[in-house]
Amino acid sequence: MTGVARAGRETDLGTLPTVRRPTLRDVAERAGVHPATASRALNPHTRELVNDETAKRVIRAARSLGYRPNPIARSLKTSRSASIGVVIPDLTNPLFPPIVRGVEDELGPAGYNAWIVNTDNDPEREGAQVESLRSRQVEGLIVAAARRSHPLLEDFAAEGMPMVLVNRRLDRTDVPAVTADDATGVAVAVRHLVELGHRRIAHLAGPQDTSTGLVRLRAYHQALRDHGLPDDPGLVATCDSWTLAEGARALALLLDRGARFTAVLAGNDLLALGCYDALEERGLSCPEAVSVVGFNDIPFVDRVRPPLTTVRIPHYQIGVEAARMLLEALRDPDRHPRSVLLPVSLVVRQSTAAPPGPRDGRGSPSLRPATV
Amino acid sequence: MTGVARAGRETDLGTLPTVRRPTLRDVAERAGVHPATASRALNPHTRELVNDETAKRVIRAARSLGYRPNPIARSLKTSRSASIGVVIPDLTNPLFPPIVRGVEDELGPAGYNAWIVNTDNDPEREGAQVESLRSRQVEGLIVAAARRSHPLLEDFAAEGMPMVLVNRRLDRTDVPAVTADDATGVAVAVRHLVELGHRRIAHLAGPQDTSTGLVRLRAYHQALRDHGLPDDPGLVATCDSWTLAEGARALALLLDRGARFTAVLAGNDLLALGCYDALEERGLSCPEAVSVVGFNDIPFVDRVRPPLTTVRIPHYQIGVEAARMLLEALRDPDRHPRSVLLPVSLVVRQSTAAPPGPRDGRGSPSLRPATV
C-alpha cells in the first residue's frame, strides 16, 4: 500500500494549487520506513546506522519526491543553523563588499552560508541586528564593525560565541582578528613621502575608538620619529567617522589652523578623498601643493582624480582568511585563538609628488611623475 | 512557590556558565500561567484574549527574565519569518548597496529584516541562494538580479511568492518592478550630446538578456530617429556583462572596426569607465576626442577622471519603493501588482563636450567647460 502513500496527505484539498513541500515523513512513508530511519539514512553522518539497502531506498524516495530538509525545523532541534553572521558597519563603503565576497566564497563550499547585516555604525541598530543573528542560531560571527572597546561583542565572545574580527580588532586580544598590517603600511607610506622629500607630513587620524584609527596614528608617530622628522601635534586632526565628509572637515580644520605641511597621510581612502575636496575648495592642487596618501586601496580610487597613492590591503583575502579561521574554530572549539596580520603594499599613483617650495630649486608644480 | 520557579531549571548544572535563554515556558512559570496564556499575553494581536491583569504580569515576567521569543520555533509553527530575501547580482557593484540600504530602512520599521544574498551572476549560485531563502521561509523577495526571461523567478512568482523586482524587470509584466525611467534617461542623454553638436553617437549596449540592456538600446535607437541622426548598426556594440572590462572590450571592438563616432552612450557607468580605459589605451582623450555618457550615477563616478556625465537614478529611493510595495503586497495579497518607474535626471560633468573636428572652426581640444 505504500505505493499510494501520498493519498493520506491529500486531505488539504482546500488549499491552493500550492503543493505542500514533502517532509521527512513523506519520504519515510514512501520508502516504507520510520521517519527516524529516513533521517539517519539521509544524514551522511549517521548513514552507517542503517542498512545499506534501506538507505538507498530512502535516498531514492527523497530524490523522487524532491525532498529538501527544512532548515528551520532542523535548527530548532539542533540549535545550529549552518550559517554564520557577517556584521558590516556600512555596506556602501567599497572596502567591505570584497571582504564579504571572500567570506562567502570560503563559507559556501564548507556548507555554511553567510548572513549579512548592516549596522550603519549605529549601536542601536547593531544591537538589534546582532540579537537577530543570535536568535537565528548563527553558529559564529564575522565582524567588521568592531570598536576597540565593544561590550556587545565582548559579551558575545565571553558567552562562547565563535567570532572572528576583520579589519578592526578589539583592545583585548582574546578575540581572533584578521587585519592588514596597518603599522607596516603606515611606515611604508611615510617612507615614500620622505623619499619624495617631504618633511612636514600631516595625518588625518580615523576614529580613535577603532583599532585601525589608533594603530595608524601610532604608527605615524613612530614613523616620524624613525625618520627624525618633527612631530608637531598641530599636524594631526582626528576624524569622528570614516567618511569622505569627515576627511574634508578635518583637513579644512588643519588648513584653517594654519598648519604647514606638504603631505598628508589619511587614515583611509575615504578620508583621503575628503582631502581632495578640502584642497580643491581652497584652490590647492594635489599633488603639486599637497601630496595625499590613502589607506586600503578600495575599488575606484585608482580612477579618481588624481589617482590615489595608497596602501593596498588584501580585501578579499581578509574575508577568506577570517572565514577559514572561523570554520576551524567551529570544528575545534578548544583551539587557541590566533590573530593574523596580512601583508600590505604601497601602490604609488599620482596623488604624491615631491613637495613644492623653495627647499630645492626645482619647486615647479609639475613634478608629477611622467610615467602613465 | 513560583518565587523560586527557576529552581527546577537549574538541573543543567553540568553545562558551562552559559545560561539557557529563557523560553516562553519560563515566562509562564514565573507568571504562574500556562505557556499558551503567556503566548497570547505577549502577542499584541491576541492580548485581548487574556485578562489585563494577567497580561501585565506576564509581560513583567518576560521583561524581568529578558525573554526574547525564538524566531525559529515561531517560524516552524507559523511558516512565517518576518524576513524578506534581497537578491543582489553583485554586491561589489556600487549601484546595489544604496538600494539595499533603502530596502533595509523601509523594512526595519515594519518589523521585517532583510536577508541579503549575492548571486555573483551565477545561475547555479543563484538557485542555491534562493532555495535557501525559500526554505528559511522568507515571506517575500526583492530581486535585483532579474533577467528578462528568468524561469527560476517566474516559477517562484507563479507559486505565489510575493516578489518585487528592482532595477531590472522581467519580460512578462505580471511581476511588479521598481525601475528607473531608462528610456527617458537615454533620451535626455542623447539630447545632451546632440545639443553639444554630436551627430555620430555610439552605444555600448548592456547584456540583452537584461531589461535595462534592452530598454536602453531601444531608447537609443528611438532617440537617434527623433533627432534625425544616422542609425548606423556599426555604432553599437553589445556587452556580455555589466563590467568595466566588458566596456573596455566593447569600445575597443568598435574602435578596431573603424567605427567613426564622437560620443558614446554607455549602457551603465561601469561600461563607461571601461570606455575610459579603451580610450586611454589608444591615446584618445575624453572628452576632447570622444565624449562619454554613463548611466546610474553610481558613487564615485563624480570623482573619476574625467568626472562622468551620467544619468542619475534614485538608488536609495528604488530600494525604499520596492520594500514599500512588497510590504503592501504582504498585507493585501490580492492587490493588483503595479510597476513603478522612478524619474531620472541628467547630471552633466566633464566627460562630455562639443565634438572635435573640422565641423566648426573651434576644433581645439580644450573645449572643456571652464567651470570647476
Next chain:
DNA sequence: TGCGTTTCCGCAATCGTTTGTGTAACCTGC
C-alpha cells in the same frame, strides 16, 4: 435558583526535524 453568555485560561496537538532508548531478529559459538 437556574440557565445562557461571556470571559479567561488550560489542554494538547502541531510545525519538521533529530536522537536516546527499546527491542525484534539474527548471528556466533559453546
Next chain:
DNA sequence: GCAGGTTACACAAACGATTGCGGAAACGCA
C-alpha cells in the same frame, strides 16, 4: 539450544513556539 552480542529499525520525546477547542468561573437575567 541458549547466553551474549550485533544489526537494523521503530517508538517517542524533545526543540519552542502557536492555536483550536473545551471547560471553569463569573456574570446577567428571569
